[in-house]
Amino acid sequence: MARTLIIQIDERDPQQDGYPLSISNWPAAGPAQAIGLIPANLEVAGLANHFTAGEMRESFANAAGPDPALQHIGAQLFRLLAQSQVLAQELQQLDQSIVLDIRAPELQPLPWELIWREQDQFPQFGDARRPFCRGTWKDGPALPDIDWPMRILVVIGS
Numbered sequence: 001m002a003r004t005l006i007i008q009i010d011e012r013d014p015q016q017d018g019y020p021l022s023i024s025n026w027p028a029a030g031p032a033q034a035i036g037l038i039p040a041n042l043e044v045a046g047l048a049n050h051f052t053a054g055e056m057r058e059s060f061a062n063a064a065g066p067d068p069a070l071q072h073i074g075a076q077l078f079r080l081l082a083q084s085q086v087l088a089q090e091l092q093q094l095d096q097s098i099v100l101d102i103r104a105p106e107l108q109p110l111p112w113e114l115i116w117r118e119q120d121q122f123p124q125f126g127d128a129r130r131p132f133c134r135g136t137w138k139d140g141p142a143l144p145d146i147d148w149p150m151r152i153l154v155v156i157g158s
Helices: 053-062 068-082 085-090
Strands: 003-009 018-026 033-039 096-102 132-134
Touching (some): 033 068, 033 085
Parallel strands (some): 003 096
């Protein structure tokens, strides 16, 4: 049976100046495991260009077609998750679905659907071998209304 990995990003912890990151498996194999912290400034070591949350949202909302900035944003978002060695290894697995549960209100409007691992040729959300989606798990809060233009691509194959 395929398993589901739940990646949870909690609300900002002011003492640590970041967002606690944890993972758990479904069917449950125990409680969620704390694995790291996403820095409040969203910067990643080893990445030359960093986007702020506002720049990410603006670039995504204003993109009129293919834009290299979107790929850089996706790489930054992927690296924010994969800073933890545990999660970096989990994201290599092909036998699982992944649910991204973002509980920090200020991170929910980011374009997580752009998550891009540099060695891949397409965003993680488009990888049929490893279904990746955004959602709330169990008792999580509802996702907020989006207040900027939302663009979606629906692909139906048979």
